[in-house]
Amino acid sequence: MCSALRSRRRLYLFSLLYICLNFGIAGEFGGSCNLRFDDTNPTKEDVEYVEAIKADVRWLGFDWSELRHASDYFETFYLCAEKLIGDGCAFVCDLTADQVREYRGTLTEPGRNSPYRERSARENIDLFRRMRAGEFADGAKTVRVKIDMASGNINLRDPAIYRIRHVAHQNTGDAWCIYPMYDYAHCISDAVEGITHSLCTLEFEDHRPLYDWCLQQIDLPNHPELLRPLIDAGLKTPVSTPRQIEFARGNLDYSVMSKRKLMELVATGLVDGWDDPRMPTLSGVRRRGFPPTAIRAFWERAGVTKQNSTIEFSVLEGCVREVLDASAPRRFAVLDPLKLVITNLPEDHAETLTFPNHPKNETFGTRTVPFARELWIEREDFMEVPPKGFHRLVPDGEVRLRGVGIVKCTEVVKDTSGNVNEVRCTLDADTRHGMPGADRKVKGTIHWVSTRHAVAAEIRLYDRLFDVADPDDDSGGKTYRDHLNPHSRRVVRGFVEPALGEVVPGMACQFERIGYFVADSHDHASGRPVFNRTVTLRDSWAKATGK
């Protein structure tokens, strides 16, 4: 069993379902999957994405069996067309594109036969060879297959299988000036590669009858001579009779997937390029820090059916958290710093604390974090007038400093306009980590970073690009641009523990109590750390307080 992954354009989160499905199913049944670029149209520059797509597929953790191009089969396509013509199943048509459209009829009215439909096989072959020889101008003639101009399925109204394009092809150069159409090339390519299951999206359901028709008329299994050019070229040709199977593409809420809109976002600078961490491109989600295993898990969780569906973004986030929880080492970082001074510690107090890198997996090892008298804590971890249920630091209240001990707020220092500038505390020595009093219960535990040792960092807080579930909803005269989430990207200057100053770009970690972050692949450098928030931690407190 084999399936083929066909691609020729930039990869999106949405296209990954297709990739996961192809490789997933092939793997599940002990089969294999080919990677094929459908380069049947030389006027579409596909070549720029080839290397990127290969890298992306590998990044996802998949590997293809054979790497092919539809253009590898051009000679066989040609032979098959000659056979079709010889069999009286295809003809050379002189109608212009406009005329063809006119003859085709409409969705509710049947079409009319082309006046060239009854040309003799001899004349057709001659014309076809002259087309190949370059005797005719672009658009002057096409080769059409004879099926049924009255069919309710418009794909069967004598569709074109060859057109003239005096354009060089990225793989075949100027060897050809006639190029096969996708529907025609697709089924033959599948058959030639021995594909058994050819997966595609729902919109190709109407093409399946044509797919099957071509295969049946050409009858590749009984005409090995058609494969000669491929065998001569050293290609493996395990001919099969493939079945096309369609499935619905998966949509994601809070997102747009139309290429046009995505291009607009990039072109108008609404996002920072195709690999902006908010973009649903593969390069974007990678930069955002979504692990490949999470993306595979996501599509597996979403499922595959023929129903058009929109999967909730939270499912994706859940998958990302799941794999990151197990794989990301923990670190401390303060995004919105507020100074906390431990007044009962000497001015020059310094010690090195050891923390496990993972709460449940000791194989992650430990790291050291410097602790001193002055710390940065998260501003939202202190409140003068706390709402009920607040477990953090309040005036005269106690809280545990993660890995240190219990601290009591004794003084709040404000500036002239009344803003809290600093909180002063005393540390209860009996509750120091490792002491018998350490297990004394306090309502909250907060994280910190030493002001003297912490490293300043740029931290980019990414959120959903749109603030409504369906940004494509145009009702009310709005467009997707009106639904852009103004807070989808917030950049803050924060402080991270020293260990974070030396990580490599792409390294993922959890900032305890905050979320999962990844060192930015473009801008992060040692000495100038830049982190992207991949996803927040689940936060039942924020949810309870209404954010």
Place this chain on the structure above:
RNA sequence: UGGGACGUCGCCAAGUUGGUAAGGCACGGGGUUUUGAUCCCCGCAUUCGCAGGUUCGAGUCCUGCCGUCCCAGCCA
């Protein structure tokens, strides 16, 4: 009477030859916890787009209706 496909919990999605509605996410409640994280329990469709019919029995069969999506490239 153009053709094709699809309608099961807020979102996905299982549902063999008809036998009496899996699971995941989300959500609500509880427990553990030096991350209000993780983890662990418990709850969450007498109902399968609607209306009839066949049957001892229908999400599964039949009929009719309603709704949604796709198709008129010499694009893929």
